[in-house]
Each structure stands twice: as structure tokens, then as C-alpha cells.
Amino acid sequence: MKNITTKDGQSADLIGENIAHMKQLFPDAFSENGLDFDVLRQLLGDASVLDEGEEKYGLNWHGKKKARQIALTPSMGTLLPCPEESVDWDTTQNLFIEGDNLEVLKLLQKSYANKVKLIYIDPPYNTGNDFVYSDDYKDSLEHYLISTGQKKRDGSKVSSSQDSAGRRHTKWLSMMFPRLILAKNLLSQDGMVLVSIDDNEYSQLKRLCDDVFGEENFRNSLIVRRRVKSLNVQFAEEGLHSLNVGFEYVLVYSKNKDLLLNPLRFKKKEVPTKGSWNVFWSGADRPTMRYEILGFTPETGQWRWSKEKADEAIRNYQTYLEGFSNKMSLEEYWKQNGEKLKFIRKIEDGKGKNGGVQYWIGPSETTLRTSNWTDIEVSQIRKDFDLPFENPKNVSLIETLVDLHIDKDALVLDFFAGSGTTADAVMRLNARDGGKRACISVQLPEPTPEKSEAKKAGFLSISEISKARIKLAGRRLNSSEVGFNGDTGFKVFKLAESNIRAWNPDRTDLEETLLSHQEHLIEGRTEQDLLYELLLKRGVDLAVPIETREVAGKTIYSIGAGVLFACLDPSLNTDEIEPVAEGILAWQKELDPEADTHVFFRDSAFHDDNVAKTNMVAILEQNGITHVRSL
Amino acid sequence: MITTFLDNLGLPKSCELDRTIFKKMLSDNVDLDVTDKKALKDDVIKIKWTHTLKPSTINIEAFADSTREYAEVAILSVELAKPDRAKRIAGFIHKAIPYPTLLVMAHGPQIAISVADKRINQADKSKWVVEESWLTQWFDPSMDDTAANAFMAECHISGLPFTNFMAFYSALRDRAIAMIAATRTGSYTLATPERTENNIEHLHEIDRLTREIGELKAKLKKTKQMAQQITLNTEIKTRKDAIMKLESLMR
Ligand SMILES: C[S@@+](CC[C@H](N)C(=O)[O-])C[C@H]1O[C@@H](n2cnc3c(N)ncnc32)[C@H](O)[C@@H]1O
Numbered sequence: 001m002k003n004i005t006t007k008d009g010q011s012a013d014l015i016g017e018n019i020a021h022m023k024q025l026f027p028d029a030f031s032e033n034g035l036d037f038d039v040l041r042q043l044l045g046d047a048s049v050l051d052e053g054e055e056k057y058g059l060n061w062h063g064k065k066k067a068r069q070i071a072l073t074p075s076m077g078t079l080l081p082c083p084e085e086s087v088d089w090d091t092t093q094n095l096f097i098e099g100d101n102l103e104v105l106k107l108l109q110k111s112y113a114n115k116v117k118l119i120y121i122d123p124p125y126n127t128g129n130d131f132v133y134s135d136d137y138k139d140s141l142e143h144y145l146i147s148t149g150q151k152k153r154d155g156s157k158v159s160s161s162q163d164s165a166g167r168r169h170t171k172w173l174s175m176m177f178p179r180l181i182l183a184k185n186l187l188s189q190d191g192m193v194l195v196s197i198d199d200n201e202y203s204q205l206k207r208l209c210d211d212v213f214g215e216e217n218f219r220n221s222l223i224v225r226r227r228v229k230s231l232n233v234q235f236a237e238e239g240l241h242s243l244n245v246g247f248e249y250v251l252v253y254s255k256n257k258d259l260l261l262n263p264l265r266f267k268k269k270e271v272p273t274k275g276s277w278n279v280f281w282s283g284a285d286r287p288t289m290r291y292e293i294l295g296f297t298p299e300t301g302q303w304r305w306s307k308e309k310a311d312e313a314i315r316n317y318q319t320y321l322e323g324f325s326n327k328m329s330l331e332e333y334w335k336q337n338g339e340k341l342k343f344i345r346k347i348e349d350g351k352g353k354n355g356g357v358q359y360w361i362g363p364s365e366t367t368l369r370t371s372n373w374t375d376i377e378v379s380q381i382r383k384d385f386d387l388p389f390e391n392p393k394n395v396s397l398i399e400t401l402v403d404l405h406i407d408k409d410a411l412v413l414d415f416f417a418g419s420g421t422t423a424d425a426v427m428r429l430n431a432r433d434g435g436k437r438a439c440i441s442v443q444l445p446e447p448t449p450e451k452s453e454a455k456k457a458g459f460l461s462i463s464e465i466s467k468a469r470i471k472l473a474g475r476r477l478n479s480s481e482v483g484f485n486g487d488t489g490f491k492v493f494k495l496a497e498s499n500i501r502a503w504n505p506d507r508t509d510l511e512e513t514l515l516s517h518q519e520h521l522i523e524g525r526t527e528q529d530l531l532y533e534l535l536l537k538r539g540v541d542l543a544v545p546i547e548t549r550e551v552a553g554k555t556i557y558s559i560g561a562g563v564l565f566a567c568l569d570p571s572l573n574t575d576e577i578e579p580v581a582e583g584i585l586a587w588q589k590e591l592d593p594e595a596d597t598h599v600f601f602r603d604s605a606f607h608d609d610n611v612a613k614t615n616m617v618a619i620l621e622q623n624g625i626t627h628v629r630s631l
Numbered sequence: 632m633i634t635t636f637l638d639n640l641g642l643p644k645s646c647e648l649d650r651t652i653f654k655k656m657l658s659d660n661v662d663l664d665v666t667d668k669k670a671l672k673d674d675v676i677k678i679k680w681t682h683t684l685k686p687s688t689i690n691i692e693a694f695a696d697s698t699r700e701y702a703e704v705a706i707l708s709v710e711l712a713k714p715d716r717a718k719r720i721a722g723f724i725h726k727a728i729p730y731p732t733l734l735v736m737a738h739g740p741q742i743a744i745s746v747a748d749k750r751i752n753q754a755d756k757s758k759w760v761v762e763e764s765w766l767t768q769w770f771d772p773s774m775d776d777t778a779a780n781a782f783m784a785e786c787h788i789s790g791l792p793f794t795n796f797m798a799f800y801s802a803l804r805d806r807a808i809a810m811i812a813a814t815r816t817g818s819y820t821l822a823t824p825e826r827t828e829n830n831i832e833h834l835h836e837i838d839r840l841t842r843e844i845g846e847l848k849a850k851l852k853k854t855k856q857m858a859q860q861i862t863l864n865t866e867i868k869t870r871k872d873a874i875m876k877l878e879s880l881m882r
Pocket of ligand 1: 102123389442
């Protein structure tokens with residue numbers, strides 16, 4: 001526990017500390033006017049706030065509370081593994097998840113809380129009919145299942161697409177808000193969020209992000225060049241309603257104030273051949289940084305570097321003058337010495353505060369990036385493979401954005417994946433700088449429009465295009481020209497209804513909830529389906545390696561090198577109990593895990609035979625495995 | 632036993648020196664930190680300069696180039712009351728002696744051999760720098776231990792190159808490193824220079840992985856969450872597998 005400190009005879013600021021703690025836990029509940037008790041109540045599970053009066057201050061729209069409630073409502077879904085559609089299933093760290101991102105973000109909350117370092121999203125810009133939105137928070141999975149044909153419509157409503165102008169922003173904000181809230185939970189302390197947007201929703205998004213991530217965590221609005229396809233030339237004679245839009249934005253937020261961005265550089269168009277001399281003095285008043293240089297000591301301001309560094313630079317220039325200046329230029333001398341040397345000189349009869357002391361800046365090919373990224377085009381089709389997706393982001397843009405995070409092993413997330421540009425960019429960046437970044441992509445299996453190029457090419461949904469794209473991009477990187485041998489695989493998962501019927505959302509005790517139901521498992525689901533739901537709800541990383549072994553005709557799974565074993569076969573007969581238990585024990589001994597071992601079975605496998613169950617538990621327990629459960 | 636090992640080397644009588652190095656001489660002449668001082672005071676019983684190998688005592692020439700100066704080789708024995716800080720003690724003795732040095736550390740009937748690479752300090756040519764020092768595992772030279780026997784047989788001077796002290800000492804150093812590799816592979820394999828370079832690289836990597844495993848285990852002890860246990864144990868397993876792979880590469 002933290003000690004309370006008392007300063008200058010004051011009593012401890014207990015209230016201040018409480019507020020600080022509260023703020024850390026529930027940043028959403030604070031605005032510039034302090035704590036909003038209604039929001040806090042809602043965050044603590046009191047949904048009755050919904051029926052009470054109007055929202056008060058900050059960015060508000062009709063339905064904001066409801067949208068927050070949507071984020072707080074647990075998901076009734078699961079993610080089904082699809083090894084057949086995956087690449088390098090057993091080894092890859094990348095995930096491709098097909099489904100509505102709201103549900104998916106909810107399902108990822110346990111396994112990926114505080115793990116994602118960089119989120120990039122390119123949400124619908126709200127240009128017309130570019131997004132589907134269901135405002136029924138109790139039914140968002142239901143809605144998804146119906147719209148993807150996994151479930152039949154029972155005649156009830158689907159939110160109408162009739163939109164008044166005023167409803168436009170409202171619907172978009174209500175769509176974005178819960179997703180951003182959920183996304184923020186996944187960010188690690190050194191995480192950052194990047195969101196593409198254009199003029200349509202820029203101002204809404206800026207305020208929404210201020211609200212969700214905190215204004216103090218806003219870093220930049222980057223502008224990226226948009227190529228104008230058809231200039232309004234034919235109307236130009238009469239004057240224009242507005243100018244052609246030549247750029248769009250990427251908003252940059254961090255999870256915490258102290259995150260430092262990677263200082264990106266880019267190549268100058270014209271590389272200077274000459275260095276330049278600049279004043280070695282600056283105005284900030286630091287007496288300790290005023291020392292003598294070549295007979296001059298400033299009376300105000302300060303020198304730019306420490307004395308040792310400056311002395312060395314003075315010596316360097318002397319050496320150059322004495323030994324080399326008759327043979328070569330300073331630039332040549334600098335190049336010969338690995339472009340590292342610093343130089344300081346004092347011009348004859350230099351006057352003023354700086355005494356004519358100057359330092360040399362070498363000719364540099366690169367320069368620090370600012371927030372003006374108009375050297376990069378926002379959208380570009382990959383020329384080396386032709387996939388029918390309109391306006392994919394330029395992969396180099398995303399590569400550069402991902403590079404803004406210093407960590408070369410960062411976990412990256414894009415939950416509006418579209419054609420999979422982010423997954424592609426992450427692999428390319430790894431190939432370039434040897435990083436081990438991994439990427440989670442989430443994309444709706446949005447049907448491709450009738451008669452579209454995509455449909456003609458055989459892609460029934462956008463997620464099909466994304467998977468094909470990531471596969472092609474990976475192969476291209478593995479090809480002999482590039483020769484990249486890092487991770488170019490991805491594990492495919494699909495959003496579906498939970499394996500457990502009538503899921504009682506008591507996440508704290510999954511096993512108990514499950515035990516209290518009989519025949520609660522949906523038919524037709526595989527052992528792997530069950531296994532991954534178990535992992536998800538237990539907060540285990542979906543990319544964790546899983547090993548299998550056959551014992552007495554049953555499959556045993558080992559996860560985490562012996563921390564978790566599962567046998568999810570639908571049937572374990574009396575005579576199979578012992579061999580299965582022995583098999584698990586032998587394997588556990590072999591792996592010799594450094595932590596306790598947990599074992600899971602399917603409850604119905606014991607056919608209501610309590611003796612068999614007790615027997616299983618007893619054998620395992622005798623050998624030191626005490627965490628045995630069934631589901 | 633120290634003498635068992637030294638006799639086994641087969642050095643000519645002319646190399647014998649048998650001079651005691653007083654602890655005070657070390658603490659006065661070498662930069663020792665608090666722990667070094669404590670180790671010297673509490674753990675070390677006696678240090679002896681047992682042999683000196685110079686062109687005048689053995690038929691080997693001095694060696695010198697711009698980075699190394701191997702004018703002679705020193706052999707010292709160090710009797711210890713406690714073996715725990717042997718590596719540290721070997722470290723500062725190597726620092727104190729300007730010549731390439733073979734240390735025979737002893738604790739009871741057990742001994743361990745230490746060697747070190749030294750080079751000239753480029754900024755001040757009168758000083759030298761210890762690049763890296765090595766300490767073998769403890770073994771009893773009079774017991775029937777296959778790896779130790781093979782190692783000792785390899786150390787007999789009849790099997791060492793007499794070209795110059797650089798070649799001579801490097802061969803000894805390679806043998807000590809091969810002995811360390813034997814703790815990993817289970818058997819002693821004669822050291823060729825390429826093999827030694829590989830072994831050094833692998834041993835460094837194994838050290839790093841072992842340290843990481845220690846840190847992960849400490850973290851694992853503290854967590855009760857199954858998910859976290861799975862992640863950490865998987866990371867430990869990956870490192871254990873990597874160590875096994877490196878060990879197989881040293882065979
Ligand atoms: C602007 S596009 C992203 C394009 C992407 N950056 C690229 O380079 O290909 C937005 C994508 O988000 C998808 N999307 C819209 N709503 C979604 C939802 N609720 N869940 C998952 N994906 C969704 C759309 O299908 C669309 O493909």
C-alpha cells in the first residue's frame with residue numbers, strides 16, 4: 001500500500017488521491033467539469049441511467065448513453081477456429097477474424113487487454129451508405145447472425161436506412177463510440193491509436209477521441225495526400241462550390257501522455273551537397289552552459305552542447321584546418337570520418353551575444369517528418385496483384401504509420417481491415433527492419449455487391465478478398481526476390497454464437513455456470529471450437545501453440561507446455577478413464593511445467609456416471625493435479 | 632587436488648616458481664569493489680604462483696602484435712574456503728596479472744580451471760584489458776570422470792603447440808572452453824579453433840537464455856492467472872527448447 005506523505009505541515013490530500021485513483025480506473029467518467037456520477041453509475045453496472053434525463057456536457061448526441069451501454073453489454077458469441085482457411089496455423093502469431101468488430105472486440109477483451117501496442121483503423125467515413133448500424137444493443141450478435149444468413153429473421157425490425165440529415169452524425173458516432181471504448185481497453189500502457197478520416201466526420205471524430213482517450217493524449221492530425229481523380233474542370237469556368245479535396249487525415253492518440261513516438265525521417269527531394277554553419281548560442285538562460293570557447297564567454301543565454309562535446313568539436317575543426325583543409329573540403333573530411341564528427345569555429349571579429357561562435361551542420365539526406373504527410377498518397381492499389389477492392393489504403397502509408405511505434409515487436413490491431421492492408425504493411429515492415437510485429441485483423445464478411453468486379457471474380461464477401469490479399473502479400477514476401485522468412489501466416493477465426501447454449505454471462509465462474517446446465521453445448525461444434533471458447537473466456541492468447549496427442553483413441557490437447565490439458569471428446573467410458581488419465585499424467589511429467597496444471601473435460605462425456613468422474617479426479621489428484629474441471 | 636592437475640601438465644622443472652602471492656598485494660594493486668574485497672578476505676585461503684613459462688624456462692617464444700602481448704604464461708593456484716564466488720575471484724586475479732594466466736582454483740578435493748583473453752589497452756599501451764574470463768565446472772582430478780580425464784589428457788603439454796605463447800595459451804583456453812561445453816553435451820570433445828568459436832557463441836546464448844528463464848520463473852511464481860501462467864510457461868519452454876538445440880549444436 002502507498003504511504004501517505006504530508007508536505008509542509010499540510011494534511012494529506014486524501015480526496016485528491018481518491019479522485020486520482022478514480023480517474024485512473026474510470027477516465028470515461030471524468031470531463032473538464034469533474035466527475036459525472038451518471039457515467040460512473042453506468043460503468044459500475046447501473047443501467048437505469050439510461051431512462052433518466054438528458055446528457056449534460058461535453059460531446060453529446062442523442063443515444064450516447066445507449067452507445068456506452070452497448071460497449072458494456074457482454075457478448076454472447078465465440079470465435080470458431082478455421083484452420084483450413086488459415087496459413088501456417090500452428091506457428092503464426094497473426095490473426096484474421098471474420099465478424100462484426102463490436103462483438104469481436106468484446107470477445108477479445110480478456111485475452112488481449114493491455115496487449116495491443118498500435119491500433120490503426122480506417123472506419124467508414126460516413127459518405128452516404130458506407131456503413132451498417134444496428135442500434136439495438138441487446139441484439140447486436142443476433143443482428144449479425146441474421147445479416148450473415150447464419151440465422152433466420154423472425155419478422156422483427158432491422159433498423160431502417162432512412163436517414164434525416166441530423167441523424168447522420170448521430171448514427172456514425174453511436175457506431176464508433178462503443179468500438180473505441182472497447183479498443184482502448186486492449187491498448188497497452190505504451191499503446192497508440194491511429195484513425196483515418198476525412199472532412200465528413202473529422203470534427204466529430206476529433207471530439208469523440210478526446211472524449212474516449214483524453215484530450216491530453218492527442219498527438220497529431222496528420223494530413224495525407226488524396227489524389228484527385230476527376231478535377232471539376234468543366235465547372236471551373238462558373239466558379240466552384242468548394243475546392244477539390246486534396247488530402248485527408250490520420251488522428252494520432254496515445255494511451256498515456258508519456259509515450260514517445262518514433263522520430264521518423266524521410267528522404268529529402270534534393271539532397272544538399274554542402275553543410276552549413278549556424279550560431280552555437282541560444283537564448284535559454286542557463287548559466288552552467290556558459291563557458292569559454294576560443295576566448296569568448298557569453299554573458300547571457302547558453303551554448304548548445306556540454307563543454308566536453310564542444311571542446312571536442314573545436315579540436316576536430318583545428319585538426320581539419322591544420323592537416324586537411326588544403327586537401328579536401330570539410331564535407332569530404334566529414335564523409336571520410338563516417339559522417340560523425342562535429343565542428344565548432346569562431347569567426348574573426350565575431351560580435352554580439354554569441355561572439356561569432358558557430359557549429360557545423362552536415363549535409364543530410366533525410367529530414368524529420370512533420371504532421372504534413374502529403375508526400376504519401378492515401379490510397380493505392382497494389383500493382384503487383386490485382387484484387388477487386390475499391391480505394392484500399394496505400395500500403396506504404398500504413399507501413400510508415402506502424403513505424404511510428406518504437407517497438408519492433410508490437411502487436412498491431414486493425415478492426416476495419418477492409419482488404420487487409422494493415423496486415424500486409426506489418427509483414428512488409430518486419431521484412432524491412434527485422435521486427436517481429438504481429439497483426440490482428442477484423443473484417444465483416446460484408447457481401448460484395450451484385451454485378452461488382454469482386455463478385456464476378458468469385459469473391460462473395462469482402463473478408464474473402466482480405467484473406468486472399470494477405471495470402472498473396474505473404475507469398476510475395478517469401479518469394480525469392482524478397483526472401484523474407486518471418487511470419488507471413490494468419491489464423492482465421494469466425495464470429496458465431498457461443499458453443500454454450502443459453503450462455504449465462506457470469507464470466508467470473510465459467511465452469512460453475514456450465515455445470516449447472518445439462519446438454520448446453522450446441523450440436524455440430526468441434527472439439528477445437530470448444531477449446532478456443534475455453535481459451536477466449538479464460539483470457540488465453542489465441543495464437544498460443546496447441547499440441548495434441550492421441551490416447552486410447554481420444555485427443556488430448558496441451559496448452560502452455562503443460563499448464564493446461566483438455567480432453568473434449570464427447571464420450572469417456574468407464575474403461576477409458578484410466579488410460580486417458582495416465583496419458584495426461586505421462587505427458588505432464590514429460591513437459592514438467594513450472595506452474596500448476598489445469599485439466600478440462602466435457603461434462604457430458606461422463607454420461608452422468610459420477611463414479612467415472614470421481615475416478616478421473618482421484619487419479620489426477622493423487623499425482624498432484626488438483627485443478628480438474630468439466631464444462 | 633591442485634598437484635594432481637599440475638603434475639598432469641608435464642611441465643619441465645625449470646618452470647616451477649612456487650611463490651606465494653599475498654592477499655594484501657592484490658588488494659593494494661587492483662581496483663576491487665566491496666564484494667571483491669569481501670570475497671578475497673573471506674573466501675580465499677592461499678594464492679600461489681606455481682609456474683612461470685618464459686622463453687628462458689620453456690622452449691616457447693614470446694608473441695606480440697598490435698593488440699596482444701603474450702610474453703609469458705603464468706600458472707597460479709587459488710585455494711578457496713568457499714566456491715560460490717570463484718568466478719568473481721578468478722576475474723580480479725586475471726585483472727591483476729599482466730600475462731595470460733591459467734588459474735587452478737581448488738576447494739577441498741575439487742578443482743576448477745579458469746582462463747581469460749587479454750589484450751593491450753589501445754588508449755594506454757602499458758595497461759591491459761581482460762576481455763572475457765572462463766571458469767570450468769568443479770571436478771575431482773583423481774576421480775574416474777570421463778570428461779575430466781579427457782580434458783586433463785588434452786592439457787598435457789605434449790599435445791599443445793609450442794609455436795609461441797599465443798598459440799600455446801589459446802590451446803589451453805580452447806580446452807577449458809571445451810570442458811565447459813561438456814557440462815552441456817555430457818562428453819568432452821577436443822577443441823578445434825572453429826569449434827571453440829562456435830562453442831563460445833552458443834555458451835553465451837545459453838547464458839542469456841538461462842538468465843531469462845530465471846526471470847520468467849520468478850514472474851510465474853507471482854501469478855495466479857491461468858492465462859498468464861500459460862504465456863509465461865510457453866516462453867520458458869521456448870527458451871528451454873532453444874537451449875537444447877544449442878547443446879545439440881555443440882556435440
Ligand atoms: C474504409 S474500409 C477499410 C479499408 C482498408 N483500410 C484497406 O486498406 O483495404 C472499411 C471496412 O470496414 C468494414 N466494416 C464496416 N463495418 C464493420 C464492422 N462493424 N465490423 C467489421 N468491419 C466493418 C467494411 O466492410 C469496410 O471494408
